[in-house]
Amino acid sequence: MSKQNGTIELEQVVVKFAGDSGDGMQLTGTQFTDTSALLGNDLATFPDFPAEIRAPQGTVPGVSGFQVHIGNTEINTPGDIADVLVAMNPAALKANKNSIKKGGTIIVNIDSFEKRDLEKAGYETSPLEDNSFEGFNIIESPITSLTRESLKDSGLDGKSIVRSKNMFALGIVYWLFNRPMESTENFLKKKFKSKPDIVNANIKVLHDGYNYAETIQAFSSSYTVLPAKVPPGTYRNIMGNQATAWGFMAAAEKANLELFLGSYPITPASDILHELSKHKNLGIKTFQAEDEIAAICSAMGASFAGALGITTTSGPGLALKGEALGLAVVTEIPLVVVNVQRGGPSTGLPTKTEQSDLMQALYGRNGESPAIIVAASTPANCFNWAFEASRLALEHSTPVVLLTDGYLGNGAEPWKMTTLKELPDIKPLRIDGTEKDYLPYAREEDTGARKLAIPGTKEFEHRIGGLEKENLTGNVSYDPENHELMCRLRAEKVEKVANFIPEQEIIGDANTDLLVVGWGGTYGHLYSTVSKMTQESKNIALTQFNYINPLPKNTIDIFRQAKKIVVCELNRGQFVDYLRAQFPDIKFNQYNKTQGLPFTTIELAQHFDNLLNK
């Protein structure tokens, strides 16, 4: 921490905006994030909101939060605990009492601490008046009344005026962290293009909040976080679901195919459907089907007819798609299924994150039904994994399940953009039209995959379907030995994918005392913890899996070299069981969490320390 012109320079800070689900906290948090991203900070976000659109107002279950971690160093997690909390009501304060650092700053909207507000939050007396928050720097700001005052001459109705109060809170935080307001002003101008009075009102309130913070002298100083030292290039802030959508668009362009999405709305995956639906100008076809099953079936129909067919869903939707996915396995047509995982089983925790669909993705179908499984590990690399999933599906004529999760999908981070030139070409496995006597189920030597002939291609008429196929011809066959052969050929085709993917990497020393193993969306928390412990001279290393089925070929070598292994995942041990089945001679420890929340680096570090000291 250093002081410069009355401003304290911070290496990193965690800010959390919390309020009622109608208070606009997601928008406020996103604005703070985007502004910080444009300033060049590295960052990670964690939006955390209830499953109900408007849970009972003012209650703890109705609290919506947005946490953002910004820094001038590498940031890989949204932070375990906030340095600054904005609490728009008592419920927001109550819900976050363990999410704020001891001694941290809490900005409360004191106008919403009336008796009735306290009761709704389940407080008998104000927590600000007893010693519940002793030792915290509480800034009591009359945010609602100052917003009313600010807009009393605006001509807006009372409801619209009060709705602008989140901009007042954002103004306060902008001053506190020395952020410019232009980016938010531009956002407001665009968002409310047809309502200039709303634009003006919001901008005025934003500035009034900023000026209020400067004037009240409640803050001993303001802070800044300088740009992060990151590789040169062009950056943008990107959310995981958006990155997923763009990755598919890039893949379709590199494969020179039309992109077809069949989807049915489901939290937290719907944003991929929304994003792709915006880009009809690039020839993308999106089909909102009547249900999850029709969604995958339409994508398979499109794939059969020559498009890059994809479908997006979350856990319960994957369950519904299981039968159709089996048909993609047996017919060997390309397909990508995205599962943005959420807490389960059943409806479970729709807005919370979890990694508990791994077994479903691997085995949740009837029969011997192998599919390629890959997982993204950061919000931005959802782009790369959507691209890679498409490449594998098209070049190996098989369905691929891409696992992301609610944390990745809704989280944001700066992304050093790629251009399509930098991405490999995708070569869909197709006939070239010169083949004589097309055999739909003849296989390529190297991949074991079949070449597709697309309807509309003369003299390649053929039938495919869900009944077992005779090898080569694809005709219906009930022959026992043929069935065994086909089961083996389909399995080998997926196993052979290991020859076409890079080796598994290890971060740190291969002969480590403790190898931390993760997969998918836990990367940020595992990496932060491991790199901090490495700095503390602990002998610890990390390997994070993105290729799940098949595993990279060198996986066993990595495991053999480590003295101790711990597999960490947000479920009750699905990946570790998968590894135990494949590598029965290796001893795996496990660390699991099923709270609908990401790991914290604190809990991980404690657990790793225990293992190292054992």
Place this chain on the structure above:
Amino acid sequence: MEETVAPLTHKDFTSDQDVRWCPGCGDYAILSSMKKALPQLEHKKEDYVFVGGIGCAARFPYYMNTYGFHTIHGRAPAFATGIKLANPKLSVWEITGDGDALAIGGNHFIHAIRRNIDINILLFNNEIYGLTKGQFSPTSKKGIKTKSNPHGITDKPFHPGKLTLGSNGTFFARVSDTDPKMMQSIFVMADQHRGTSMIEILQNCVIFNDKCHGDVTGKDVKQDAQLHLEHGKPMIFGKESNKGIILNGLKLEVVTIGENGTTENDLLVHDAHTEDSTLHNMLTTMSLPEFPVAVGVIRQAKDMTYDDGVIAQLEYEKENAKFHSVDELLTSGDTWEVKE
């Protein structure tokens, strides 16, 4: 230069697979009529796609020498939708049965029709589950005894025509598997219709529900039991061609020409093209013994197809696009440069 090729014949559409329906099954006649109908159409052979769900009927694609996809139970409309949207030039035929389309696939069936996607649906209605060996289906008549309800079924049946019209269907036809000529002409009209063309085929399951349509399709009764509807023609039927349909108040009524001063001029003239489906509904619902059963094209109304709408929107957006490539999209909006 235009390629000159010999016109297609029904043989061109015969696949090399043995047809495995039961001897005497009505499906054979439908298959044969289809192979004869397709050469009358203007598509190239490689542009036909047959899609089946699950059931006896759904095996149909294996027997056609065209592109074909035998899919999963009830979901064929969704596959057909994806195929048509991906390549609107294709002529897409979905072959389904009463269980496949109206039980497990009821949802997809009504939604395909609601959207009016330009595909053809052939519903082989034998009022029974054949492939699973004789359970009742959603069209089985109330009271009949089946393996899965030996005491007589208590369900009320679905009516495929009413369901089609209730889903705002633009094309509905009904034909018997015993009438190959009418099948051919209806298949041709269905393909020429822009939108979802739904054809109910009164099909006989010789094993599990033999003669279930016998009182409508039987050789000796059919002239009195069927009213063949043709657009623009008066509704006449009967062995003597002397019976007809009139509208009396809000109800249809059977009359005899020459009795009570009734002449042919009093009869309803079939208007398949009218947008209002009220009369189509009434005609679709006519049943024995009070009425003959309507066959032929009952409704053929013009409306925007789903695929045309999708393509038109896509073309409009392309013309008015801000971005023309993914690269342009990636660099759009708020970005920042980090220098060395």
